[in-house]
Amino acid sequence: MKNPYLQLQTSAWYELAESGWQGLKNSNHGDLPHWLESIDSLPEGDGYHQLDRDAPELGRPVADPALLRRELLNLHPWRKGPLKLGGVKIDTEWRSDWKWNRLKPHLDLKNHKILDIGCGNGYFGLRMLAAGAQLVVGIDPTMVFVMQWLAMRKLGPGLNNFVLPLGIEDLPSDTPGFDSVFSMGVLYHRRKPVEHLVQLKNLTRPGGQIILETLILEGESKAILNPSGRYARMRNVHAIPDLLVLHYWLEQAGLSNTKVLDVSKTSLDEQRRTDWMTFESLRECLDIENPSITIEGHPAPTRAALLIQVDE
Template sequence: MQSMSWRSAFYNSIVNTKLELYIAEFAIILKDFEASVPAKDLNRWQRQLGQLPKVENIELIVGDSVSLNANNALTAGDIAKTISVLKNFMPWRKGPFNFMSINIDTEWRSDWKWNRVLPHLQNLAGKKVLDVGCGSGYHLFRMHDAQASQIIGVDPTALFFFQFHCFKQYLPSLNVHYLPIGIEAMPTTNYFDTVFSMGVLYHRQDPIKFLRELKDQLCSGGQLVLETLVIDGDENTVLMPKGRYAQMRNVWFLPSVDALIIWLQRVGFKNVKCVDIDCTSIEEQRATPWMETHSLIDFLDSENMTKTIEGYPAPKRAVLTASVS
């Protein structure tokens, strides 16, 4: 990733689209990225990207795992060195990925979430898609496999940005781009056919403002796909943890499904539906050799796993879809 050339690739990808109108705004938004990352981290991660193997004719294979296939181009020595390099980007939270026969067993089985969401999506073929809070970009590659024509992920987490580029640097022609910004920095585009937000809402101090920001990115007739933590209850039920929730410091509001439907309707979404509810299992989120610190099992009450260690209901996730007129 020479001299942050991802910016030029992104700008080139939006020429002759409505987003071209916002190139000057994007330039202002993105120019400070390098300055926002501690120099020691930026230099270390860029150096590590440069140490990944120089291999041509890479094939992207997308199934449950997002895989780069190098046709057995790596020797045993190459594999050992590459594992060492990739582990410098730990923790790997969202996946799974496979890097030229190296299985990156991430904390989350994000393929399980995708499989829950997939039956409820409008056809992504030829569509313009935005993923808000895209993490390391696993779902961006799944959206590409679903034949979306233009795919953009936004997430301000620098480590996730570099994890994405461990893969994207081998796929320069792929019209999949990651902007290391938050949704609040995005210009109002009313451009995308589908906007995804999976695992973000409960981190927002102002969830209504966040829902408006998502709506501002959708074109007329576009679909919102919202996945978030919820709790049981009626339309008046919203949990605000006193402190941590499942050991997460930055959890603010966990609404019931009925309350969340009202939130979405109040900001102007139509056709709001809850299409899936699922309790997060310790098989879906767990520690691995690629994410060695505590995970879900450590955040639940060991004597009653329907509760977090703080005594709140254990994580339950809902998927809602909605549209704009």
């Protein structure tokens, strides 16, 4: 495969692109050959794209949409979207457009160079470009999401939106700072949340901004949930704080200029099983008789989004 990160060669993040490329080449994921075969079979787009919409479009409608649909379904599960690829509508598990539309009115991303940590298939990167960003570098270690980005890039080439197969722990400490750093849906998966927040600060240029989105507990009684087993069937959920605790963590990380943009309960319409994500989804993770709690008996998911200014 041709290096999909060549466009990044002139940027300050060339080293990162290089380690992304090595990550792809060295991956020994068992599904990789058949994923790459599907991506190879996709038609190469002519650069047509329409990004400023809830379901960004990449590539013009193809002659055989049923065939394209089959190839794209080989890259299941499609979690973040919706998307329209080669004219095929992808109804993803998440209505990620709802999350974006809650954030969008509060964000100025004009000409920003952005890092999106845990970016999934790069859906939000497309929305960031539509909002005026100059470059979006996303990182996500889950290989199938990187494959979805490769498929999106084949149908809609040339965009300054990249997904690198890296985890946050792979970023060198001398990574040049970005104008905006997004961490959405990642903090609760980190064992040391304050360390994650310090890392976000170090990855942001002085005077830049962090957009943090994470699970919280409702109320402000200095509460924190440390699930001993799973949370909503998810493994690796280490800590869910209320907003008071979250602010305390942020202060410990040296981040005091913060604004809560939104607090929303995740609804069964926002995260659900579809033809493009046939595994269990939120409905199967909540108590059937009492959907305000998870099947483990914890409060059902509520998420907060915060805008954090980093000192000059």
